[in-house]
Amino acid sequence: MLDIKFIRQNPKIVKQGAKKKGVDIDIDLLLDVDKKRSQLLLALEDMRAQKNKANKEIKQAKNEREKKKIILKMQELDRGNDRLDQKFKDLDNKFKSLMLQIPNMPFDSVPVGKDEEDNLVLRNVVKKTKFRFTPKNYMEIAEKLDLIDTKRAAKVSGSRFGYLKKEAVLLQFALMNLAVEVAVKKGFIPVVPPVLIKPEMMGAMGYTERGKDEIYFLEKDNLFLVGTSEQSIGPMHSNEFFEEKNLPKRYIGFSTCFRREAGSYGKDTKGILRVHQFDKVEMFSFCTPQKSQKEHALMLSIEESLMKLLKLPYRVIDICTGDLGDPAAKKYDIEVWLPGQDQYRETHSTSNCTDFQARRLNIRYKDKFGKMNFVHMLNGTAFPIGRIIIAIIENYQQKDGSIKVPKVLQKYTGFSKIINKP
RNA sequence: GGAGGAGUCGGAUAAUGGUUAUUCCAACGGCUUGCUAAGCCGUGCCGCGCAAGCGGCCUGUGGGUUCGAAUCCCACCUCCUCCGCCA
Numbered sequence: 367m368l369d370i371k372f373i374r375q376n377p378k379i380v381k382q383g384a385k386k387k388g389v390d391i392d393i394d395l396l397l398d399v400d401k402k403r404s405q406l407l408l409a410l411e412d413m414r415a416q417k418n419k420a421n422k423e424i425k426q427a428k429n430e431r432e433k434k435k436i437i438l439k440m441q442e443l444d445r446g447n448d449r450l451d452q453k454f455k456d457l458d459n460k461f462k463s464l465m466l467q468i469p470n471m472p473f474d475s476v477p478v479g480k481d482e483e484d485n486l487v488l489r490n491v492v493k494k495t496k497f498r499f500t501p502k503n504y505m506e507i508a509e510k511l512d513l514i515d516t517k518r519a520a521k522v523s524g525s526r527f528g529y530l531k532k533e534a535v536l537l538q539f540a541l542m543n544l545a546v547e548v549a550v551k552k553g554f555i556p557v558v559p560p561v562l563i564k565p566e567m568m569g570a571m572g573y574t575e576r577g578k579d580e581i582y583f584l585e586k587d588n589l590f591l592v593g594t595s596e597q598s599i600g601p602m603h604s605n606e607f608f609e610e611k612n613l614p615k616r617y618i619g620f621s622t623c624f625r626r627e628a629g630s631y632g633k634d635t636k637g638i639l640r641v642h643q644f645d646k647v648e649m650f651s652f653c654t655p656q657k658s659q660k661e662h663a664l665m666l667s668i669e670e671s672l673m674k675l676l677k678l679p680y681r682v683i684d685i686c687t688g689d690l691g692d693p694a695a696k697k698y699d700i701e702v703w704l705p706g707q708d709q710y711r712e713t714h715s716t717s718n719c720t721d722f723q724a725r726r727l728n729i730r731y732k733d734k735f736g737k738m739n740f741v742h743m744l745n746g747t748a749f750p751i752g753r754i755i756i757a758i759i760e761n762y763q764q765k766d767g768s769i770k771v772p773k774v775l776q777k778y779t780g781f782s783k784i785i786n787k788p
Numbered sequence: 789g790g791a792g793g794a795g796u797c798g799g800a801u802a803a804u805g806g807u808u809a810u811u812c813c814a815a816c817g818g819c820u821u822g823c824u825a826a827g828c829c830g831u832g833c834c835g836c837g838c839a840a841g842c843g844g845c846c847u848g849u850g851g852g853u854u855c856g857a858a859u860c861c862c863a864c865c866u867c868c869u870c871c872g873c874c875a
Contacts, residue, residue: 408835411844418844421856425806433855440855787841 367725368402368468376653386478386687396464403457410454413447414480425453437788469692470722475697480625481684485683485699491670494679495761500574501708504759505637508534510767511786513759514638526627528638530755535785537758538645539773540621540778541665545748549618549674552664554649557619559598562589570694570726572719579628599650606726607738613731614661618748621646621696638707638752639711647748654731655721657697658742662718666698669714672748675774678757681704686732691721702753704759713753716746722744 373380374397380392417440424436477486495501508514513534519527530538546556566583568590582591591596599619608615623646634640649668653661659686673680685697700714721740723729730738762770768785776782 404835407844411835414845415843417855422807426856437855444855 367465367722368470369725370608371703373397373468374400375411379471384469385510386472386476387469387690388480388688389467389469389692391464391467395466396461396468398509399457399461399464399717403454403461403772406450406454406457410447410450413443413450416443417447424463431607452771455654469676469690470695470720472687472690472694473696473718476690477684477751480688481686484686485689486686487683488684488698490679490681492674492677495646495705496553496610497705497763499765501570501760501763503637503706504553504704504756506706507763507769508637508761509768511769511784513784516637523642525635526641527643528641528752530638533779535779536755536779536781537755537775540775541749541751541762542647542777544675544775545672546618546620548618548668548675550749552572552668553614554616554618557599557602559592559595559602559618559619559621561592561595561598561621561624562587563592563598563601565590567604568597568728571597571600572605572691572726580626581624582624591624592621593625594623594646594745595648596650599648600723600743600745601727603652606729607688608652608731608741610654610731611731614651614657615743616652617650618770619650637756640758641752644753645751647751649716649746649748651744652724652729652731652741653744653778654733655739655742658718661742661744662696662698662716665716665744669716669746669748671695672703673700673713674728676736676754676758676763676772678754693717693722695720695722704757704760706763709754711753711756713739713750713757714747716744718742718744 368380373393377393377397383392384393398568420436424433424440454540474488479485505514511533513531515529515531516527519529550556565588581593583589584591585673589701590597596619599617599622602617603615622643624643625644627640630640632744638644649665651661651665668683670680680700680702683699683701685694685699689699694717697715697717698718699712701710702713703709706709719744723743724740729741729743758772759769762772764770764783766785768783771779771784773780773782
């Protein structure tokens with residue numbers, strides 16, 4: 367949510383920002399509703415003032431007759447009040463719903479574009495892995511080594527699920543350990559959050575209407591299953607305030623993530639690249655507005671250093687305005703090179719959501735002068751476990767069908783190669 | 789899942805339908821005075837006004853009853869106790 371004062375003072379900027387993000391919203395209508403709402407509120411407050419005054423008179427009334435007289439007058443006043451009240455409520459609802467539709471403003475540095483086609487490749491890092499043979503698709507290798515079983519998963523759960531098995535499981539634990547270890551060194555607090563959260567928290571994080579079909583909802587319990595642990599870690603401090611000296615507050619979370627993948631029928635149907643359920647290690651940070659761009663750079667640098675530690679070829683993408691999503695003001699993705707498929711695929715994403723979520727969640731900090739301000743909130747992927755395992759399998763595959771384990775993971779796995787044991 | 793109880797400021801607390809929601813502690817800001825320091829005042833949100841000031845909202849949340857609700861009623865949320873179930 368944006369600050370209405372900001373919208374009043376900068377309607378042009380807000381119009382441009384929404385347009386750049388491809389969000390169709392009538393700012394003039396909002397401002398009109400806002401004006402009418404304010405006027406009505408003033409009238410309503412005046413009415414209430416009259417009522418409050420009359421109530422005092424009732425208390426001080428000398429006798430019953432005098433009392434009754436004032437009460438009768440009040441009842442009449444109330445009839446007009448009810449009409450005004452209803453009118454205000456209607457207007458207020460309209461105002462609120464319009465406010466919720468306005469996306470966060472993109473930074474000026476964000477490339478302007480319509481959709482993912484217009485995203486900018488910032489840099490390619492580490493040369494693409496070279497092979498003296500034709501590299502295979504990860505599923506071909508994983509099935510031979512019995513690391514991933516999607517056939518039985520289909521039998522038990524349906525499409526887009528998988529069993530992770532044997533060394534792949536130990537690889538997962540190793541990746542979790544590595545990510546948490548690196549982040550903790552940078553001051554991140556480890557957390558395993560709930561994966562079921564209330565609708566108002568999901569809403570405040572900015573994932574409702576447009577992405578509705580993407581999220582699992584448990585009707586009986588009125589709870590959402592998180593699509594990423596960010597949705598659960600962000601609201602952790604709702605209705606709280608930080609002392610400035612305690613910021614930034616950084617978390618490194620691990621959770622399973624759930625996605626309905628409603629809009630992706632027929633896309634990536636094989637394997638575990640796009641599944642309904644996957645595990646992810648995620649960074650989250652609360653900081654002052656002055657430091658949020660630096661914090662964003664830190665998150666990106668941690669993501670890159672993790673990829674470098676694994677020696678995986680990747681590129682960094684500067685996400686364009688049309689592909690940003692509502693809460694983000696700036697977003698970088700990392701895409702890993704998958705030689706078995708001869709293409710880059712998204713692994714990481716880090717967003718600076720500025721105060722967009724903080725305003726709805728009411729998360730503030732007290733600055734040096736004792737003034738309360740909204741914090742800035744940022745998130746970034748550390749490891750999407752499944753996709754990293756895919757990347758390791760494809761980039762570390764050997765001609766004999768075995769897989770080397772990245773050196774940095776070997777101290778956790780206890781083995782350096784995954785081979786087919788008859 | 790069943791039964792019962794509770795939610796008032798950062799913490800602790802009073803107010804059971806009617807003045808401006810009480811008091812203590814803590815923290816912060818300001819003021820005063822030379823006693824080992826102490827005392828006093830202030831400290832939520834929104835709006836109108838150049839200003840002095842004025843008004844509205846705030847007892848977990850949202851409704852309802854009433855001229856008037858922290859107080860009565862309904863729903864929801866959270867916590868506690870007991871029973872049942874349970875890794």
